[in-house]
Amino acid sequence: MKTRAGMMMTLLIVFSLIVSACGGGQSGGTESDANKELTMWTWKVAYTPGIEAAAKLYEEKTGVKVKVETFTPDDTYRQKFQAAANSKNLPDIVNWWATAGDSIENSVMELSGEVGDDILSTYYSAAMDPIIVTQSQVDSWQADKNATTIQKSLKAGQFYGLPLDIGGFFTFYGNKKLIEEAGLTAEAPKTWEEFVSMMETIKEKTGTPGLVFGAKLPDLWENWAGSALSIMLNEPQGYIDLLERKSKLSDPANLPVVKAMETLANKDLLMPGILSTDIDGADQAFAAGKAAFDLGGSFTMSTLLAMGMNPEDIITFPVPPLEGSKITSWTTDPFTLTMLSVNKDSKNKDQALDFIKFLTADPDAAVAFANAAYTVPALNLGDRAQDLDPNLKSISEAFAAEPGPYSQASPAINTYRGKHKEWEVYAQSMQSMIEKKMTAEEVVKTFDDTMESLKASGN
Amino acid sequence: MIKSRNKWVPYLFLLPGVLLFLAIGIYSVGFSIMLSFYNWSGIDFSTARFEGLANFRQFLLGDDPIVTRNFYNAVLHNLVIAVSQVVVVVPIALVLAFVLQNTKAASWYRTIYFLPMIASGVAIFYVWKGLFEPTGAFNSLFLWLGLDFLAVPGGMLGSSSTSLLGIILTSIWGGLPGTLILYYAGLTSIDPTLYEAASVDGAKKSTMIMKITWPLLKPITLIAVIQMVNGAFQAFENVFIMTGGGPAGSSEVIGTLVYRTAFLNNDYGLASAIGWVSFLITGVIAIFSIRSFQADI
Numbered sequence: 051m052k053t054r055a056g057m058m059m060t061l062l063i064v065f066s067l068i069v070s071a072c073g074g075g076q077s078g079g080t081e082s083d084a085n086k087e088l089t090m091w092t093w094k095v096a097y098t099p100g101i102e103a104a105a106k107l108y109e110e111k112t113g114v115k116v117k118v119e120t121f122t123p124d125d126t127y128r129q130k131f132q133a134a135a136n137s138k139n140l141p142d143i144v145n146w147w148a149t150a151g152d153s154i155e156n157s158v159m160e161l162s163g164e165v166g167d168d169i170l171s172t173y174y175s176a177a178m179d180p181i182i183v184t185q186s187q188v189d190s191w192q193a194d195k196n197a198t199t200i201q202k203s204l205k206a207g208q209f210y211g212l213p214l215d216i217g218g219f220f221t222f223y224g225n226k227k228l229i230e231e232a233g234l235t236a237e238a239p240k241t242w243e244e245f246v247s248m249m250e251t252i253k254e255k256t257g258t259p260g261l262v263f264g265a266k267l268p269d270l271w272e273n274w275a276g277s278a279l280s281i282m283l284n285e286p287q288g289y290i291d292l293l294e295r296k297s298k299l300s301d302p303a304n305l306p307v308v309k310a311m312e313t314l315a316n317k318d319l320l321m322p323g324i325l326s327t328d329i330d331g332a333d334q335a336f337a338a339g340k341a342a343f344d345l346g347g348s349f350t351m352s353t354l355l356a357m358g359m360n361p362e363d364i365i366t367f368p369v370p371p372l373e374g375s376k377i378t379s380w381t382t383d384p385f386t387l388t389m390l391s392v393n394k395d396s397k398n399k400d401q402a403l404d405f406i407k408f409l410t411a412d413p414d415a416a417v418a419f420a421n422a423a424y425t426v427p428a429l430n431l432g433d434r435a436q437d438l439d440p441n442l443k444s445i446s447e448a449f450a451a452e453p454g455p456y457s458q459a460s461p462a463i464n465t466y467r468g469k470h471k472e473w474e475v476y477a478q479s480m481q482s483m484i485e486k487k488m489t490a491e492e493v494v495k496t497f498d499d500t501m502e503s504l505k506a507s508g509n
Numbered sequence: 510m511i512k513s514r515n516k517w518v519p520y521l522f523l524l525p526g527v528l529l530f531l532a533i534g535i536y537s538v539g540f541s542i543m544l545s546f547y548n549w550s551g552i553d554f555s556t557a558r559f560e561g562l563a564n565f566r567q568f569l570l571g572d573d574p575i576v577t578r579n580f581y582n583a584v585l586h587n588l589v590i591a592v593s594q595v596v597v598v599v600p601i602a603l604v605l606a607f608v609l610q611n612t613k614a615a616s617w618y619r620t621i622y623f624l625p626m627i628a629s630g631v632a633i634f635y636v637w638k639g640l641f642e643p644t645g646a647f648n649s650l651f652l653w654l655g656l657d658f659l660a661v662p663g664g665m666l667g668s669s670s671t672s673l674l675g676i677i678l679t680s681i682w683g684g685l686p687g688t689l690i691l692y693y694a695g696l697t698s699i700d701p702t703l704y705e706a707a708s709v710d711g712a713k714k715s716t717m718i719m720k721i722t723w724p725l726l727k728p729i730t731l732i733a734v735i736q737m738v739n740g741a742f743q744a745f746e747n748v749f750i751m752t753g754g755g756p757a758g759s760s761e762v763i764g765t766l767v768y769r770t771a772f773l774n775n776d777y778g779l780a781s782a783i784g785w786v787s788f789l790i791t792g793v794i795a796i797f798s799i800r801s802f803q804a805d806i
Contacts, residue, residue: 125772132551153550153775198548198775199556266753323643325756326667468774471575481757485669500575509573 087115088402089141093127094388095120096352097145097215100423104415108408114401116143131157140393142402148213148386149464150183151191151201158210158391164403165212172411176453177213177386177428180464190465195508211389212410213428215420217348218382218449219274220456224365228342231256238367242279242310245370249319252342260319262341264329265484268477269467271311274345276480277463278369278456279307282377286458293459293466295501299476300494306372312483312490325481333357348382348445352424361441366448381450383457386428471509472501545782550775557778564782576770580783582758583766584790586673590762591741591794593677595734598684602733603726605685606692619693626686634750637679641665641751669759672752676760679747684740688733695729696722731802735795742791763787 092101098120105116119141121127134140135157146154162182170178185206191197222245226236229248232255239245249260264270280289284303291297292304299308314320321327321341329346330353336344337357344350355361368380390406392399409415413434416427421439426446435443467473476497482488488496545564549557566572568580605622609615625633640646643664651660661668665675699722707717745764748754754761754769763783771780 128772135552136554153552156553156556196548196776198550199558200550200552203556266755268755268757322662323664323667325669326638326642326664326672326752328753471573474575478755478757481755482669485663485756487669487757503574507572507574509575 086113087117088143088398088405089117089119090143090145090405091119091121091127091131091141092145093120093122093124094145094423095122097388097419097423097425100419100421100425101145101409103418103422104409105405107412107415107418108405111408112401112404114405116405138395140395142393142396142398143406144391144393145214145388146211146391148180148211148389150181150209151187151204153198153200154391155200155204155208155210157394159394159399159403160208160210161212161392161403162208165407169212169407169411172430173213173428174216174384174430174449176384176457177216178209179453179457179460180386181211181213181389182207182209184461186461187465190469194469196469211391212406213386214388214390214410215386215423215425216384216428216449217387217426217445218384218456219347220278220369220380220382221345221347221350222367222369223336223344223346223350223354224367225336225339225342226363226365228252228256228258228339229365232342236365238365239370242370242372246313246317246319249314249342250317253319256342258339259321259341261314261343261345262321262324262327262332262335263345264327264332265320265324265481266326266328266331268481269473270329271345271480272467272473272477274347275369276307276311277459278380279310279372279375280304281455281459282369282371282375282380283307285376286455289459290462293462293470295470295505298494298501299497300491305490305494306374308480308483308490308493310372311480312493315484315486320484325484348384348449349387349425351441351445355441368448377455381454382448383454384426384449385456385460387425470501470504472497472504475500541781542785544778545785547778549777551771551777560778564779565786567779568783569786576779579758579761579766580763580786583761583763584787586676586760586762587742587744587787589673590677590680590744591738594680594684594737594741597681598688598737599730599733602685602688602692605689606696609689609693610696619690622689623686625683630683630746631750634679634747637675637747638666638751641675643667666752666760667756669756672756672760675751676744676748676762679751680741680744683747684737687736691729691733691736692726695726699725727802731798734798734802738794738798739791742787742794 098118101118109115121130183204183206188206191201229236232252234248239248253260332344333353335341337354337359368382371378392402396402411429416429417437420427479488479493479496483493547557548560568576571577609618641664648660661671665671703721704717744762748760748762748765752760754765767780767784770776
């Protein structure tokens with residue numbers, strides 16, 4: 051009898067454990083925790099010290115502690131978020147990519163009625179652009195048969211996050227020693243052609259290939275360089291027309307952009323193995339002196355320094371324009387990289403909102419975050435920018451103060467480049483061109499044919 | 510003997526496992542089938558939209574030409590991996606099993622051949638990636654041997670002509686141990702008196718292999734083939750780590766396509782539909798294999 055009772059008790063415990071393991075947790079903690087601790091998730095390992103530095107200031111000010119949990123890499127974080135959102139188990143605060151219509155809207159608070167101009171006006175002028183839902187996006191989602199129900203429910207003007215940090219792609223990093231070893235002056239090239247010529251000289255004199263970037267990711271070139279070349283060559287509207295299928299890639303005005311990559315491939319200026327090299331691999335190769343130039347963004351500098359490079363051995367410059375471009379110099383047009391959102395089911399919503407306002411809009415918090423995370427805050431720091439780490443200050447000074455050409459094109463980029471699948475075909479064709487298996491003419495023909503075929507099939 | 514009043518006790522012990530199976534196994538499978546008829550971004554199922562067979566039409570019938578192209582491209586690559594596995598692994602495994610059976614240090618060799626099955630796939634595939642680099646072991650070896658024409662300047666994985674070959678080589682390497690062990694077990698289970706009787710009748714060694722060994726190993730071969738086809742259609746880890754499906758989609762398989770569709774494009778319905786069609790393809794091939802072997806078993 052005693053044995054059977056023990057057995058029953060054991061089974062009961064096992065069953066209880068299973069049930070509790072299967073069940074969802076309390077979202078955002080209990081009422082009694084509300085004044086003590088908030089939880090926050092991020093996927094940016096490098097940001098964690100920055101968020102913790104700002105959280106320390108917040109705790110000193112309010113007594114509320116913020117616990118930061120980091121899940122990496124990106125894909126894992128997305129899956130973690132999805133699982134938690136479905137089981138109503140999200141933390142109080144979520145760090146997310148600065149986007150609208152990314153399907154998280156049903157899980158986080160709509161902030162347009164909660165955050166006033168007193169806060170919004172403190173950010174860089176274009177900081178909220180990728181976050182606020184635009185009418186153009188609403189129209190596009192309504193017309194898109196593949197748009198999600200969440201996207202179809204969004205209205206212009208809504209936003210679900212506050213901008214944390216800004217940055218830009220379109221930045222080339224050059225190895226100063228290699229450039230000088232080739233007898234060149236370590237200065238930014240004025241044009242794309244001059245840049246190619248620099249790479250040729252370096253290859254000839256030092257044997258080191260000119261350029262590396264994460265070409266394993268098919269769309270990286272377009273995201274980080276190709277779009278800048280297009281926008282400079284034909285101004286933002288030219289690129290928007292291409293995205294909206296109003297022009298063709300084979301148009302003489304667009305072809306030079308594709309030819310720019312063809313030149314690099316045909317002259318063997320790309321690092322061998324570039325098609326199996328990802329972003330980290332490219333940065334590592336550049337830091338190890340295996341290529342003279344690396345394509346990245348403002349955020350790449352911290353990676354290169356972490357890999358042991360000396361800032362004095364690096365030169366940086368924005369994507370140089372093709373000869374004949376209508377815009378002759380690219381201003382690294384910053385855009386918001388990540389945002390902070392509040393779990394709509396959190397029991398600590400008010401405190402969570404208060405914390406994200408503090409982290410994104412309080413100068414002390416923004417400086418503490420930026421210096422420890424090595425990223426430029428979305429808050430317009432004004433005179434307080436002098437408190438930034440010198441390298442960060444230098445990066446932020448290179449950013450355009452007013453919205454530049456990329457900002458004009460970015461709503462169309464966000465709306466169409468993922469939706470119109472000729473861009474997926476284009477990205478793969480560019481890889482084939484890097485392999486010298488396709489010519490620029492074949493790439494543009496494939497793009498145009500695909501575009502026509504997709505249009506005809508209603509996609 | 511269990512007393513009648515205690516007959517339910519074993520079932521109580523089974524209960525947690527059954528509940529877990531129902532909750533995780535059956536529920537997941539059912540949910541995935543259901544999902545293949547919906548448009549869902551992966552967050553909050555209340556936002557899912559029932560779309561009937563739209564997901565299937567999208568990639569099977571060309572409603573979305575790019576997804577359709579990607580799907581058939583991936584199926585072709587899975588088939589190539591499956592066929593190459595069967596064609597290469599079966600004879601090698603069979604020969605190695607024979608050699609092992611007649612080797613004194615069989616247990617030592619068995620351990621060596623079995624290593625790929627116990628090593629961590631993720632770590633191993635990063636090692637393979639390094640071997641295939643432009644300056645990796647393969648290119649270096651070819652250049653050292655004077656076989657320059659075999660060296661791929663961009664590395665085997667960095668060229669659309671050879672990336673799938675790189676994946677196939679790792680698949681063969683990974684598939685060999687399991688098949689070898691199967692054949693080795695099969696060989697040791699054959700009654701030696703059959704060979705003795707044949708020997709007395711004056712049968713040659715080759716005749717014994719063709720008339721005794723091979724027929725008795727056919728059920729093992731069937732299991733091996735089904736396992737390899739199944740494994741080939743589930744290929745993911747090696748492709749994801751080594752090529753990500755590129756360059757230019759040259760090594761895309763169904764696994765990476767499903768992953769990309771679900772987790773990068775946030776289209777869980779389409780990803781589920783592709784996954785289920787892949788399951789059906791594997792099933793059809795398995796049935797075909799069983800039928801083709803059935804007459805002789």
